[in-house]
Amino acid sequence: MIKNRKVGITDTILRDAHQSLIATRMKTDEMLPIAEKLDEVGFHSLEVWGGATFDSCIRYLNEDPWIRLRMLKEKIKKTPLQMLLRGQNLLGYRHYPDDVVELFVKKSVENGIDIIRIFDALNDIRNMKKSIEVAKKSGAHVQGTVVYTISPVHNNEYFVSLAKDLVELGIDSLCIKDMAGLLTPYNAFDLVTKLKEQISVPIQIHSHYTSGMASMTYLKAIEAGADVIDTAMSPFALGTSQPPTETMVAVLKGTPYDTNLDMELLSEIAEHFKKVRSNYKIDSVVTMVDTAVLNYQIPGGMLSNLTSQLKEQNALHKLPEVLKEVPRVREDLGYPPLVTPTSQIVGTQAVINVITGERYKVVINEVKNYVRGLYGKPPAPINPEIKKKIIGDEEMIECRPADLLEPELEKAYKEAGYYLEKEEDVLTYALFPQIAIKFFQERQAKKYQFDHNLAGENDKFKYYPV
Amino acid sequence: MIKNRKVGITDTILRDAHQSLIATRMKTDEMLPIAEKLDEVGFHSLEVWGGATFDSCIRYLNEDPWIRLRMLKEKIKKTPLQMLLRGQNLLGYRHYPDDVVELFVKKSVENGIDIIRIFDALNDIRNMKKSIEVAKKSGAHVQGTVVYTISPVHNNEYFVSLAKDLVELGIDSLCIKDMAGLLTPYNAFDLVTKLKEQISVPIQIHSHYTSGMASMTYLKAIEAGADVIDTAMSPFALGTSQPPTETMVAVLKGTPYDTNLDMELLSEIAEHFKKVRSNYKIDSVVTMVDTAVLNYQIPGGMLSNLTSQLKEQNALHKLPEVLKEVPRVREDLGYPPLVTPTSQIVGTQAVINVITGERYKVVINEVKNYVRGLYGKPPAPINPEIKKKIIGDEEMIECRPADLLEPELEKAYKEAGYYLEKEEDVLTYALFPQIAIKFFQERQAKKYQFDHNLAGENDKFKYYPV
Ligand SMILES: [Co+2]
Numbered sequence A, B: 001m002i003k004n005r006k007v008g009i010t011d012t013i014l015r016d017a018h019q020s021l022i023a024t025r026m027k028t029d030e031m032l033p034i035a036e037k038l039d040e041v042g043f044h045s046l047e048v049w050g051g052a053t054f055d056s057c058i059r060y061l062n063e064d065p066w067i068r069l070r071m072l073k074e075k076i077k078k079t080p081l082q083m084l085l086r087g088q089n090l091l092g093y094r095h096y097p098d099d100v101v102e103l104f105v106k107k108s109v110e111n112g113i114d115i116i117r118i119f120d121a122l123n124d125i126r127n128m129k130k131s132i133e134v135a136k137k138s139g140a141h142v143q144g145t146v147v148y149t150i151s152p153v154h155n156n157e158y159f160v161s162l163a164k165d166l167v168e169l170g171i172d173s174l175c176i177k178d179m180a181g182l183l184t185p186y187n188a189f190d191l192v193t194k195l196k197e198q199i200s201v202p203i204q205i206h207s208h209y210t211s212g213m214a215s216m217t218y219l220k221a222i223e224a225g226a227d228v229i230d231t232a233m234s235p236f237a238l239g240t241s242q243p244p245t246e247t248m249v250a251v252l253k254g255t256p257y258d259t260n261l262d263m264e265l266l267s268e269i270a271e272h273f274k275k276v277r278s279n280y281k282i283d284s285v286v287t288m289v290d291t292a293v294l295n296y297q298i299p300g301g302m303l304s305n306l307t308s309q310l311k312e313q314n315a316l317h318k319l320p321e322v323l324k325e326v327p328r329v330r331e332d333l334g335y336p337p338l339v340t341p342t343s344q345i346v347g348t349q350a351v352i353n354v355i356t357g358e359r360y361k362v363v364i365n366e367v368k369n370y371v372r373g374l375y376g377k378p379p380a381p382i383n384p385e386i387k388k389k390i391i392g393d394e395e396m397i398e399c400r401p402a403d404l405l406e407p408e409l410e411k412a413y414k415e416a417g418y419y420l421e422k423e424e425d426v427l428t429y430a431l432f433p434q435i436a437i438k439f440f441q442e443r444q445a446k447k448y449q450f451d452h453n454l455a456g457e458n459d460k461f462k463y464y465p466v
């Protein structure tokens, strides 16, 4: 007989689900009317912040991400609010110095975050250490993360050993983060079984439906002892998003893993999000299973980005070549998991290698810095020939990358001082200086009714699911 | 250690997948270019015929279903071709007399069908007996079917007992047919386990993705010993269709259940069907998980049909009432599984009950005949009050419904003789007299270049997934 072991559900509808399906464009106005009902469900937590939401708020939605968080916290009083943090990258795309990390994490908690999921694209623990430390000190539940990927140097023993290192840093729970939907059900079973033998903190599984496996993966992970799964309310589920909440609740009902969530209430909530969904155009192809993931292990969002990069160069016919080049670049660079920002770095270099016709003839700055060790320690050594070609005889750094960074907060206060209305604004500026200024100017303009001659939106940064 | 036990895959792309997602409109021309590649894969079988394809060919596509079958057989030489047959209903919506059943089944096999899956909407074995007998005599592999549903009188013991009765009729394998996607993973595990203890023929699972559970259900069914699963190539998978073939193949790869199918070859085939898919408009909502199934146990296709019936009456606002009325009508009628033709019968009566404002004030003919027993024996007794209201003191028949039917073939030969070009044509006429004549006339017109003053398409019969 299996002991009853209630499974927790983290619903991602307010963060990852819309980041994955509608490029993080859901508005606070579309969230607030249903927030109290979401709070009634009894979710383990609601993922509502972090990832690309911060950037999207100020870049596209003209919304203050801090205010969004406060407004959600006001309506969601019982359910823990969760965010995704890219370790030393915070919610940006480069490493920030410790003073920025410290204040950012502290303010996130102060404004309402209860659970912080912290990851690093290279699984380099040094890049997570600072934020874990501050998050703990701020009183948050700290969830350490193992970024899942497939390569000759990644296996379940590697992930277990990484998890143990994270536990030693004092994490409260562990997330297996499968951003590309590569974790198979039976491997998940094996991995969770091994983790349960070695660590005692709760285990949460985060996967994406891209390859169509995620629901099965959750089921087998649960059987092996996983405690919490990440799902999305059905109108924003499947495709590059998470498995549907209602489905997983229905599947576990009456089993030892029963979530005890109310299907009727979930249906009411789904009705709201069906309407929200109808405000956006979701191509039905997005919700198709993506065989490219299964064959090339390329995350869904990355594939669509490669496609659009090639289109811009009138070189879409080179996609098959690029799909073969991506794993080669990844191998050269020591098999980084493909997740923000490494997915963008590897993808862009692969496109350039194919288009120029000579590998690494042109090298983007990010790859140079990566090879210098500025993103952290790659899972495997970098191909020495490639390294030589890119940085010559220069030595890779050995220290924690952030140790090389000067504090930035004071400078940020000075530069943005004129616009700051609350302490959090300096963080918005520190993370995204240019966009923040534009955002602040619009805010002032609205307040004082004058015009800063606002520039048009021209930044095309693409988000990948994380 | 689990013994290696290769799982077979029946791909439904040429039948159920497009029946479920694009109302059975895929053309032979869209199938033939990929047929030889499909044959290379090594599927357990390809479902290519039966269900609504026959009707759709002559009604909408102006194609001869017999010719389609022959053309597919010419290209698919190694892989067994499979069809779905509604027992005594054949591919129509009423019972046909035994002489029609005999010739139809015989001709299906002669024209290329290797495996015939036979079901009856009421699980009334008397309605399957004749076609099972003829199929066996014709040399086909006969797959008996347990139609899965949920009700106070349906449980796994009931399904196992039904399966044993089918085995006694000599079936070669058993199908659990979950047309609404209601079979949960853990109940599938239990059901297959019980079946494996009691019967020794191979067990095949057929489910639909409507509720999002089907892939998990397959996995647990396989663990319990299921031998073959029904999947659809990814471009026509999910939603009201089957789980994606590629996903299930990937999930089982390297496990004791490995299908040994080649992912590269599947990808090539998927590319073809992506193009085919782009010829049709598939609303992305169709591929959303349908919570109505989970809450009301109403199959996806039936829901969309109820919606359009109500729209025609300008009464869409009554949908919630109708959703509550459907299970009541079903209860009144002794809990028939909702599958063609009972889904249409129950659904239409429910709409009428709500719209007239008095239950069974108006009763459709099909319900009258159902209550008379002309569709077979309902799983539970019909509500006596309702029965009285509908047929008064008339007695229900006790015999096999088809025993009351006069032979029809001779008459069909006489009536359609002028148009018959091959023996199979008389069957086309016997099944769908009016549409067949129109179809024959167009065929003649094309051949002899004259015009029969063809009527426009006005029949709006809706298909449900089966
Ligand atoms: Co994610």
Ligand SMILES: [Co+2]
Pocket (backbone or CB within 6 Å): B016, B179, B206, B207, B208, B465, B466
């Ligand atoms: Co079906």
